[in-house]
Amino acid sequence: MKTLLAELRLVLRLFQADVTHNRKRIALTVIAIGWGTLSIVMLLSFGEGLRQSFHTNTRGMGVGIAVVWPGATTRPWAGLPAGRPIQFTDEDAELIAARIPEIDGVSREYSTRRGVAVGEKTVNARIRGVDASFGAMRNITPQPGGRFLNERDLQEKRRVVVLGDELAQDLFGSQDVVGRTVQIQQSTFTVVGVAVPKTMMGMYSGPDKGQATIPATTYKSMWTDHRMSNLIYRPVSPELGDQAKAQLYRILGGRYRFDPADERALGVWDTRRNQQITDNIGLGIQMFLGLIGALTLFVGGMGVANIMYAVVQERTREIGLKMALGAKARQVMAPFVVEALMMTAMGGLLGVFVGLVIITAIGLVPVTDDALAFLGKPTFSLPIAAATALILGSVGTLAGFFPARRAAAIQPAVSLRYE
């Protein structure tokens, strides 16, 4: 070990001598490695940005929730014919909450399109009547200064509304509108919150940003003949999702007298599936991009190996001399491996540095376009740094090892006469 450390000084000297002799060749190799590193860093970072945006956007509608629509029976059950439509009532939500321990949140959702007016200005928007738990489940977060609907709003049938960010902007030309009022069906509603902007990859009845959300009880008192359009529920944990769904069919099947195995009696959209699939797609894209980057880097590694082969050739006599003076195979090989590693490290640092500059520059560009928001920001993370270092390290070691092994195989008696 001590010998290796001492040898390192000599190696550095060697490298220096090599650099002055083959400046252009070494520069090209370092650039090749740098280019490979840059592409791997950029591709992985874009992949990470895309994966994160996938991850966030699939959760824009809520995490792990399921949406249930009333359906129609497709098979006769308990003396009743097939083709019977199911309709939800307010008691269903209470029943589900009380009887299914696997479910920890339920909300009703009534829904219609109506004009929402501020002064002379009217915007045709979706109005929905929901329970207080809806906001947390459906990821509708109030902007600072505002709040979502609460239990008292529901009990007292208050005329309060939470606006989507886009709807607030359209109506008021601003999103800072807590405390102001809007007219819905000649009724005055006080704005208690405006939702934080978000991107949604999945949705039903339009994006949340254009909707007005009011208490379900208020909604019912305004439109007494409306039927509930759907229910939202969230299982206690994602693993319990399938159990919760089976329980839902059993409980509602008992109540509305349909076969719990009759899938079409209820329409259930389990968002867990989508989230898992998009997560996998995101990971797949990232692995694919990483592979392309690794291959590019590998080409750079071949360049280093090539140079090292040439260097071994040029130093045949020197290698022979060192062997004559008693250098062991390890001591002959080490300088070549170290030199290859140094070239790789220089190229790697160059690539990572340029990559970080580009990523930071892209990060500073404000995102105005929806498609760009969807693509996400390229993100350089610790695992990416680790992966890059690992690949770089192995490429460098391999690129140094094979030429070094060739150097150690040189016969000193022959190489001392080599010119």
Added chain:
Amino acid sequence: MDKLIELRDVRKVYSTGRLEVQALRGIDLEVGRNEYVAIVGPSGSGKSTLMNILGCLDTPSSGSYTLSGEAVAGLDRNRLAEIRNRHIGFVFQSFNLLPYATALENVELPLLFAGVSTKERRERAAAMLERVELGDRMEHKPTELSGGQMQRVAIARALVNRPTILLADEPTGNLDSASGKAIVSLFEELHAAGQTIVLITHDSGIAKLASRVVRVQDGQIVEDVRAAA
């Protein structure tokens, strides 16, 4: 007399494709402690092959070689490297100094491979350069030295690890006669101080100064003359 080198029926065959060349055809040779042996012969006689085998740079095709009591035939490359490091000090015709390293660093090399600590390495290498009268040239690179000085650096390098045998291959071949004479008298000094030397040369004038002359021809020893002591 202590036997440092003992060759028994050593043969070396090189095969180049279909052709087989017998470079050495049964060499028997013994060299004792503090001998000064010159091996002479025309080119193609096999003396270079003999030097390679003596220096453990190559191994015999058959026969046995015992160096300082240790059988050398059949050892692996790393073991041979150790033996070279410990027992053999090489001096080459073309000096073979590392061009990018200083005189001191060149002399340190064998100690580096032997795993000697930096401080001791530095001291021993410096002392050896003083010994060959190059104390004022330690930080010079080979390109800044004359041929005679380069060869003296090489000799210092050969001696720095206190080898059993100093093995010199045409050490004056690349030098002008004045520098050559200085090297030869340095060898005589070393011999007088107890160093065992094997010198390979085709220069009979230099060979005459040795205490024993071994003549090689066609891969065999044809003459072995000891000077009257």
